[in-house]
Amino acid sequence: MIEFDQVTKTYPDGTTAVRSFSLTVPSHTTTVLLGSSGCGKTTLLRMVNRMVEPTSGAVRIDGQDIAARPPVQLRRSIGYVMQHSGLMPHRRVLDNIATVPRLNGVSRAEAHGRARDLMELVDLSAELAQRFPGQLSGGQQQRVGVARALADDPNILLMDEPFGAVDPLVRVELQVQLKRLQEDLRKTTIFVTHDIDEALTLGDQIVVLRAGGEVAQVGSPRELVEDPADAFVSRFLGLEEGRRRLHASPRADGGWTVTDGVGRPVGLIDGAAGAESLGHLPGEH
Numbered sequence: 142m143i144e145f146d147q148v149t150k151t152y153p154d155g156t157t158a159v160r161s162f163s164l165t166v167p168s169h170t171t172t173v174l175l176g177s178s179g180c181g182k183t184t185l186l187r188m189v190n191r192m193v194e195p196t197s198g199a200v201r202i203d204g205q206d207i208a209a210r211p212p213v214q215l216r217r218s219i220g221y222v223m224q225h226s227g228l229m230p231h232r233r234v235l236d237n238i239a240t241v242p243r244l245n246g247v248s249r250a251e252a253h254g255r256a257r258d259l260m261e262l263v264d265l266s267a268e269l270a271q272r273f274p275g276q277l278s279g280g281q282q283q284r285v286g287v288a289r290a291l292a293d294d295p296n297i298l299l300m301d302e303p304f305g306a307v308d309p310l311v312r313v314e315l316q317v318q319l320k321r322l323q324e325d326l327r328k329t330t331i332f333v334t335h336d337i338d339e340a341l342t343l344g345d346q347i348v349v350l351r352a353g354g355e356v357a358q359v360g361s362p363r364e365l366v367e368d369p370a371d372a373f374v375s376r377f378l379g380l381e382e383g384r385r386r387l388h389a390s391p392r393a394d395g396g397w398t399v400t401d402g403v404g405r406p407v408g409l410i411d412g413a414a415g416a417e418s419l420g421h422l423p424g425e426h
């Protein structure tokens with residue numbers, strides 16, 4: 142469990158990025174910090190591995206104040222994935238993935254063995270092992286970033302807009318894969334994004350933030366969509382414009398076409414599955 146206890150961060154130039162923020166991040170689940178640019182998400186994330194020190198307040202991991210932990214040792218015990226992978230450009234993929242185990246004293250052979258297993262886990266073909274990061278696509282680089290973060294089997298995973306710079310199709314693939322991985326690995330994960338669909342896909346708990354790291358609402362994806370706390374959350378989730386209000390219209394083949402509140406077709410429901418899941422169709426009695 143990670144606890145933020147009334148943390149405030151004022152940077153040396155006087156900018157207060159986060160003001161008296163408190164949150165409990167339950168173990169073995171994914172908490173998404175969701176908010177617009179500049180609301181303090183990265184600042185909050187980096188407080189967990191002491192890349193940012195709070196001006197006041199405390200962050201605790203399993204009850205222990207991390208201010209008492211040596212920062213380097215703390216950082217090596219936590220997986221961290223950045224938006225632009227942060228890979229070392231002059232080291233091959235395998236060595237990049239093996240970095241933290243090597244720093245923690247694991248032999249080269251064993252670290253490389255683990256790195257190969259991780260490449261398989263994140264769907265990277267083994268033949269990419271000897272490439273340099275610059276010889277990979279953006280999506281592949283992010284997979285390497287995820288493998289590297291997992292390499293020393295950390296309990297905690299911090300992910301800062303890890304899929305923000307890849308194209309939408311690859312982004313969805315990476316999200317689906319992360320969700321699958323997380324079902325097996327069950328790391329205590331904090332995932333930062335400003336993308337609401339990404340948050341709804343990945344979050345067990347979503348924290349909607351306003352400027353200054355002010356919490357607008359904390360809840361499961363379902364709770365947020367069904368019961369947004371206020372107009373800000375509602376607008377942020379796209380509920381106000383009806384973008385998430387769906388309508389199903391029957392098709393000749395027995396299925397349904399689903400459109401959203403602005404008339405945009407968003408999906409299809411098959412005949413049999415549709416009859417079950419819709420139960421009672423609009424206009425049907």
Ligand SMILES: Nc1ncnc2c1ncn2[C@@H]1O[C@H](COP(=O)(O)OP(=O)(O)OP(=O)(O)O)[C@@H](O)[C@H]1O
Nearest residue numbers: 152154156157158177178179180181182183184185
């Ligand atoms: N080192 C710094 N010095 C001064 N101000 C900073 C520093 N880092 C961040 N800030 C400011 O703190 C505020 C929060 O920044 P932060 O990067 O935490 O937000 P964010 O929600 O992660 O934004 P984004 O989604 O754009 O990355 C912003 O106003 C930013 O300009």
